[in-house]
Structures are given as C-alpha cells and as structure tokens.
Amino acid sequence: MCEGGCKGAAKGRPDMKPVYPRAASYPQYAGLVDRKNAQVDRQVFVSDAVYQAELQQIFARAWLFLAHESQIPNPGDFIRTSMGEDDVIVVRQRDKSVKAFLNSCPHRGNRVCMVDAGTKARGFICNYHGWSFGIDGALRGTDGKVYEKDQSFEKAQIGLTPVAQIDSYKGLIFATFDPDAPSLAEYLGPFTWYMDIMLDNDPEGTEFVGGAIKSEIDCNWKFPAENFVGDILHAFWTHQSGAQAILGGGVDLGSRYDELAFQASVYGHGIETNLDKVGNTRTLGYPELVDYVFDLSEKAKDRLGELRARAIGAVSSCTVFPNFSFLPGQNTFRVWHPRGPGKIELVVWTLVNKSAPEHIKEQYRKGVMMTFSPGGVFEMDDGENWEYSTRVNQGFVTRQQPLHYALGLESADLERDLPGHVHKGSLNDANQRLFYTRWAEFMEYDNWTDLQSGETAPPQKKAVEAAE
Amino acid sequence: MLDLLNIAKPFADMDTPVDAETERAVCRWLYAEARFLDAERYQDWLEGFIDPEIHYWMPDMETRRRDDPRGTFSYGEAAYFDDNLPELTIRVKRYNEPSAWADNPATRHAHLISNIEVNATDDPSLLAVCSAFTNVRNRNEADQDIIHGRREDVLRKVEGGFRLLRRRVFIVQNVLLSKNLNTFF
Amino acid sequence: MMIELCDSSAIGEGEILRVDVDDFPAIAVARHEGALYVFPDRCPHADESLAEGWLEDGRVVCGVHFAEFELGTGAVHNPPVGCPNLSFFKCEDRDGKVFATLAGGPVNV
Numbered sequence: 001m002c003e004g005g006c007k008g009a010a011k012g013r014p015d016m017k018p019v020y021p022r023a024a025s026y027p028q029y030a031g032l033v034d035r036k037n038a039q040v041d042r043q044v045f046v047s048d049a050v051y052q053a054e055l056q057q058i059f060a061r062a063w064l065f066l067a068h069e070s071q072i073p074n075p076g077d078f079i080r081t082s083m084g085e086d087d088v089i090v091v092r093q094r095d096k097s098v099k100a101f102l103n104s105c106p107h108r109g110n111r112v113c114m115v116d117a118g119t120k121a122r123g124f125i126c127n128y129h130g131w132s133f134g135i136d137g138a139l140r141g142t143d144g145k146v147y148e149k150d151q152s153f154e155k156a157q158i159g160l161t162p163v164a165q166i167d168s169y170k171g172l173i174f175a176t177f178d179p180d181a182p183s184l185a186e187y188l189g190p191f192t193w194y195m196d197i198m199l200d201n202d203p204e205g206t207e208f209v210g211g212a213i214k215s216e217i218d219c220n221w222k223f224p225a226e227n228f229v230g231d232i233l234h235a236f237w238t239h240q241s242g243a244q245a246i247l248g249g250g251v252d253l254g255s256r257y258d259e260l261a262f263q264a265s266v267y268g269h270g271i272e273t274n275l276d277k278v279g280n281t282r283t284l285g286y287p288e289l290v291d292y293v294f295d296l297s298e299k300a301k302d303r304l305g306e307l308r309a310r311a312i313g314a315v316s317s318c319t320v321f322p323n324f325s326f327l328p329g330q331n332t333f334r335v336w337h338p339r340g341p342g343k344i345e346l347v348v349w350t351l352v353n354k355s356a357p358e359h360i361k362e363q364y365r366k367g368v369m370m371t372f373s374p375g376g377v378f379e380m381d382d383g384e385n386w387e388y389s390t391r392v393n394q395g396f397v398t399r400q401q402p403l404h405y406a407l408g409l410e411s412a413d414l415e416r417d418l419p420g421h422v423h424k425g426s427l428n429d430a431n432q433r434l435f436y437t438r439w440a441e442f443m444e445y446d447n448w449t450d451l452q453s454g455e456t457a458p459p460q461k462k463a464v465e466a467a468e
Numbered sequence: 469m470l471d472l473l474n475i476a477k478p479f480a481d482m483d484t485p486v487d488a489e490t491e492r493a494v495c496r497w498l499y500a501e502a503r504f505l506d507a508e509r510y511q512d513w514l515e516g517f518i519d520p521e522i523h524y525w526m527p528d529m530e531t532r533r534r535d536d537p538r539g540t541f542s543y544g545e546a547a548y549f550d551d552n553l554p555e556l557t558i559r560v561k562r563y564n565e566p567s568a569w570a571d572n573p574a575t576r577h578a579h580l581i582s583n584i585e586v587n588a589t590d591d592p593s594l595l596a597v598c599s600a601f602t603n604v605r606n607r608n609e610a611d612q613d614i615i616h617g618r619r620e621d622v623l624r625k626v627e628g629g630f631r632l633l634r635r636r637v638f639i640v641q642n643v644l645l646s647k648n649l650n651t652f653f
Numbered sequence: 654m655m656i657e658l659c660d661s662s663a664i665g666e667g668e669i670l671r672v673d674v675d676d677f678p679a680i681a682v683a684r685h686e687g688a689l690y691v692f693p694d695r696c697p698h699a700d701e702s703l704a705e706g707w708l709e710d711g712r713v714v715c716g717v718h719f720a721e722f723e724l725g726t727g728a729v730h731n732p733p734v735g736c737p738n739l740s741f742f743k744c745e746d747r748d749g750k751v752f753a754t755l756a757g758g759p760v761n762v
Binding site for chain 2: 116214240369380387
C-alpha cells in the first residue's frame with residue numbers, strides 16, 4: 001500500500017492500475033524439446049510446473065484468438081471467452097472498435113459476466129456488490145452511497161483490466177496480455193499468406209455462422225494443436241471409419257500428392273496441405289459444396305494466385321500458435337483452451353464467405369456438425385487418442401520414454417518459393433517439430449527480440465539462395 | 469405444416485392425455501427403443517423405429533441472460549444433431565466400421581427413460597410424447613459420461629406400432645462434459 | 654418562481670444535459686419528441702449522474718445499474734432493490750430559454 005510518496009495515487013488510495021505479468025526464462029523446460037534428436041519429453045504433457053510456466057510464458061504473451069468480427073456486429077454485442085485460463089469479455093464499442101477485458105471485478109474478483117454471449121449490452125454489473133462497468137470497461141458506479149463518500153475511492157482509477165493489445169486480421173480478432181508484444185501482423189508474420197486461403201478468397205470476406213459448440217477433452221492442449229499444425233498422417237488410421245461413412249472409401253490425400261503437397265511453418269504457426277482443390281470439402285458430404293468450392297477456386301485465382309486457389313478446399317489443416325486451429329475446406333475453426341495439463345475446453349465455430357448463398361452456408365453448418373463436432377463422424381475418434389496420449393504419462397516410467405517426432409528430417413524444400421520453412425509432402429513431422437521448437441523458444445526467452453529471431457522465424461530466402 | 473412438426477417450436481400445453489392403453493403402448497415402444505440403443509443395434513433402430521421423414525435435432529445449449537430474446541437455443545444455430553434419415557444413416561455407417569475406434573472396444577450404454585407423457589394431437593395419426601432421459605456411457609476401465617436431458621417426440625401411428633417422426637433433445641449441459649457423443653438420445 | 658437554466662437550443666433531441674444552478678443541486682434537462690423535461694441530475698438509487706446515462710424509448714436510463722425512469726411520470730422499471738421513482742420539476746420553454754421551478758423540490762408533472 002502506498003504511503004503518500006508514490007505517484008498516481010493519493011494517500012490511502014490503493015493503486016488499481018492493471019498488472020501485466022513479466023515473462024521469465026525457463027531453459028530447463030526449453031530443454032524438454034530435443035531438436036537434435038527430434039524428440040519431445042513427455043513431461044511437457046503432464047507436469048503442473050511446466051503447465052504453470054506455459055500460462056506465464058505462452059498464454060500471457062502470445063496473441064490469442066478471441067472472436068470473429070461477425071459475432072459482435074453492433075455496439076454492446078459481446079462474447080465471453082478465454083485467453084489461457086483467463087476469462088475474458090470481448091465487446092463491440094460505440095465507435096465500432098472492439099475492446100476486451102478480464103472478466104473479474106476489481107473489488108472481490110467475481111465474474112461480472114456470467115453468460116456466453118449477448119447483444120446490445122449496456123454494461124456489466126457484478127452480482128456480488130453491484131459494481132457496474134460500462135461496455136468500455138470503466139467503473140460507472142457502485143451499489144448505494146457508500147464508496148462515493150469514502151476517501152479511499154477514486155472511480156476513475158478503477159475498471160475491468162483491459163488486454164494489453166487487441167487487433168484483428170481479416171475478420172479474426174486477437175489479443176495479448178503483453179504490452180511489449182510485437183504487432184499482430186508481426187506476430188503472424190508471412191503466415192498470413194496462408195491464412196488468406198480461407199480469410200481472403202472472396203472480396204466480401206468471411207463470417208461465423210451459428211453459435212459455438214463447446215466440449216471438454218481430458219488431454220493436454222498441445223496434442224490437438226500439433227495434430228492440426230501438421231498431422232495429416234493420423235487421418236488414414238484414426239478417421240478411416242468416418243471416411244467410409246461419408247465417402248464410401250478410405251482417406252484419400254488427393255490427386256498429384258507427391259508433386260504438390262507440402263508443409264509450411266512460420267514462428268510455429270503451420271499449415272499442411274495438398275493442392276487437390278476439394279479433398280477436405282468432399283468429406284462434408286454435400287456435392288453442392290464441392291461444386292461451390294470448385295467455382296470459388298476458379299474465381300479466387302486472381303486474388304490468391306493458382307497455388308492458393310487450389311488449397312481453398314484441399315486436404316489440409318492449420319494451427320496458429322499456440323492454440324487456434326482450422327481446417328480449410330471443412331471450414332471448422334476452433335480454440336483448444338488449456339484447463340490444466342490434462343484437460344482442454346474445445347470451442348468450435350463454422351466459417352463461411354459472407355457472399356455465399358444461404359443454402360451453401362447452411363450446408364457448411366450441417367457439414368461441420370456431421371464431421372467436426374463432438375458427434376461428428378471424424379471428431380468422434382480424435383478425443384480418445386489425445387486423452388490416452390496424455391493420461392498414460394501418469395506412469396512414472398512411461399513418461400521417461402522418448403517420443404518420436406522424426407518423420408521427414410531430410411525433407412526441407414529449398415526450391416519452392418513460398419513463405420516460411422517449407423517441407424516436401426504433408427506426411428511429415430516437420431511442422432510439429434517447429435511447433436515444439438516455438439514452444440521451447442517461448443519457454444527460454446524473456447524478450448520478444450529473441451522470440452522473433454529464433455529458429456522458427458521465417459528464413460531469409462534470398463540469403464539462402466546467395467549462400468548456395 | 470402442423471405446428472407440432474415445426475422443429476423450432478415447443479409443444480403447446482400437454483393437456484390432452486391419451487387413454488391408458490395408448491399410453492401403455494407408447495411406453496413399451498420407448499423402452500424397446502432404449503433397449504435397442506443400449507445394445508448398439510443402430511441399423512435395426514433406423515429400420516424399426518425411425519420414420520423416413522425423421523427430423524432429429526439436438527441443439528447446443530447456451531448460457532444466456534433471462535431477458536435475452538435469443539433464449540438458450542435457437543434453431544438454425546449450432547447443434548449436435550440436426551439430421552434427416554440420410555444423415556442419421558451416415559452416423560450409423562461409421563458405427564458399423566470395425567475401425568470406429570471410439571467404439572472399439574465397445575462402449576457400454578444405458579438409456580434410462582422416465583417422466584413419460586403422451587398427448588393426442590389435432591392429427592389422429594400423430595402423438596406428442598415428452599420424456600426425460602439419463603444417458604450413461606462407460607468405456608475402457610473408468611471413462612464415464614452421464615448426460616441428462618429431456619425429449620419432445622412426435623410419433624406417427626403405423627401398422628403394429630409407431631415411428632419416430634420428430635425428436636427435439638435438450639441436454640442440461642452447456643460445455644459438453646464429454647469428449648464425444650458416440651450415442652443417440 | 655421559475656429560474657432560467659439554459660438556452661433551449663443547447664439540448665438536442667434525445668439528449669440529456671447537466672446544468673449547474675447556484676444554490677441547488679445539479680439539474681438535468683432532457684428533450685424527447687420535442688418536449689423538455691427537467692429533473693435532479695441524481696439517480697434516486699445511488700447518487701449517480703443521470704446526465705451520464707441516456708434516453709431510450711421515452712425513458713431516462715441510469716448508466717450505472719440501468720434503472721429506467723419514464724419521462725413525465727418518473728415510474729421506475731428494471732430498478733435495483735430500493736430504487737424509488739424519479740421526480741420532475743415544472744418547466745417551460747420561454748423565448749428559447751429553459752425555465753424551471755426548483756424551489757420546493759421536484760413534483761411530478
């Protein structure tokens with residue numbers, strides 16, 4: 001408590017300024033990722049100490065996905081979500097900007113918003129003592145007449161804690177708790193070139209349709225994140241039954257696979273894709289959607305070029321580090337919120353082009369439900385794999401055993417002129433290695449200069465060419 | 469279209485109970501259906517209990533303020549099931565694959581049905597049936613998922629019994645506290 | 654006796670203006686569908702300024718706990734526990750100036 005000598009608070013008035021935690025350095029945890037031997041120590045999936053370090057080093061610093069602009073079109077529209085384990089309210093302001101705050105009253109800490117979402121909120125009132133906050137997060141007043149007459153109380157100093165930075169990229173809103181984090185554009189880097197496959201294949205942009213489906217899986221958050229960053233391999237085995245049910249055949253990686261498929265990674269964000277145009281879209285089970293994507297792919301050539309236009313509906317998957325993933329073509333977007341080392345809350349949305357006809361939007365909504373929701377014929381079989389990959393490590397001896405992440409060690413593609421670290425073929429652990437390398441960078445570095453210039457930073461193509 | 473076939477609409481007052489004999493027949497039908505689902509006889513369920521014009525809907529339940537006009541769920545938004553017969557058939561096809569790993573080894577199911585109310589409707593061939601359920605799944609050693617909820621069914625009278633024409637399933641969970649839904653309700 | 658508060662042109666349609674008058678607590682002046690309303694700039698519940706709230710569907714909304722007061726009758730809707738109705742001062746627009754009877758406190762008009 002301040003005894004009068006400090007700035008910004010009168011004598012006896014507590015300093016209520018937001019606190020943004022500082023990062024530390026945990027080289028011992030960074031060392032759990034063995035880059036030389038392409039192995040990951042299983043401690044990273046079960047240790048509570050490692051998990052607490054993740055909350056500090058990763059989730060309190062990285063830009064995290066919050067919402068799609070279309071979910072909160074009007075002033076006062078809001079959704080509640082999480083950044084790591086921190087509960088957050090995301091609100092559209094009267095000037096059309098978006099703000100996000102911790103969902104915690106600065107008085108006793110209770111949540112001020114109990115619901116999933118709402119429209120045209122006037123503000124948020126804490127149920128405990130009636131402290132009332134505007135949609136801008138500022139304290140408007142309290143219950144009754146007590147505080148206003150108390151000399152310890154300075155209303156203008158108190159409010160919901162805002163995120164340190166908030167920004168959006170082509171409809172997707174992200175935020176970070178780190179005032180020192182680089183801009184969202186810098187954080188994503190040239191990976192936006194790949195995100196545009198979904199976000200910018202049509203001039204009118206995108207929107208989320210329907211609401212969100214939320215479910216719990218008893219797994220470490222990194223298993224689904226690494227799965228989407230570059231594990232198409234699992235589809236053959238895990239999802240054989242779903243593919244049979246919908247397509248009447250096994251999983252097919254699409255035409256000209258050997259020639260066209262690749263993985264790309266930037267700062268740990270990663271995409272694996274073939275360029276077969278509609279491989280993912282076909283699995284939604286509606287022939288009209290396949291026609292729509294073929295047509296879209298033709299039209300998008302001008303905007304995206306031939307290569308990316310072929311990826312709109314192709315067999316592919318993607319993770320934006322740390323925990324935001326999507327499937328091009330199947331249009332499912334999701335966040336794997338950490339809930340301890342052994343649990344996640346999965347939130348799933350469906351993305352469509354705004355310009356798509358209503359019946360196409362409806363087929364995407366139903367197609368995602370039939371495939372990548374908890375009752376979907378593909379997602380049905382993912383959860384148990386991730387749960388047991390996590391749970392077996394309770395075994396003391398089991399968790400001493402190495403894990404193999406070495407597929408495709410010699411597959412770097414130095415010729416293809418694409419952004420990021422590019423590897424040949426999508427059946428490859430390359431992106432997963434880079435995902436864990438990025439994880440280790442976050443554990444090791446306490447500053448963004450090092451974070452943005454490590455091994456996962458996009459290679460300088462020109463320098464590589466010159467060196468050869 | 470009859471209001472009671474509009475998937476977005478709840479039943480009006482359940483104030484026209486059927487006679488005891490019809491009610492008994494509907495109860496028997498509901499228990500038999502539960503027994504088929506317990507036994508994972510999904511193909512038989514489709515063939516013996518489901519009407520070709522089935523609409524099977526289980527919406528996502530949101531937490532909303534009481535004064536929010538949207539309410540807890542809304543037709544056309546996120547759902548776990550929003551199926552017609554071909555779509556239910558796809559789900560059943562997956563169960564029938566030997567590589568449906570979330571069902572191999574087999575899940576142990578118990579469908580408990582209660583709070584049954586059977587009402588006559590304006591259409592003599594259709595019955596409005598409300599019930600509550602407990603859906604228990606247990607897998608492997610100790611993986612247990614229990615889901616409670618309510619159903620609002622429209623049954624069509626057919627030769628020798630009934631067919632499920634419409635089902636609205638409302639679970640009490642917001643975040644689904646299960647990794648998947650390898651079951652029907 | 655009526656006291657001059659401000660120019661009536663200072664209050665746009667749908668706006669609430671706070672006016673400070675010597676010897677009286679702060680006053681709020683609002684305009685809805687052309688008509689003027691004058692009331693204490695103090696929510697009867699929690700001492701908060703109503704001028705910092707807004708007008709909505711013919712009601713003054715307190716920006717703190719969102720109690721709504723009907724313009725004219727003062728009847729409260731959506732009140733926090735213990736929040737009474739709002740009262741108004743007699744007022745009129747004389748040659749472009751807002752006048753109100755403040756002495757004796759607000760009476761419902």
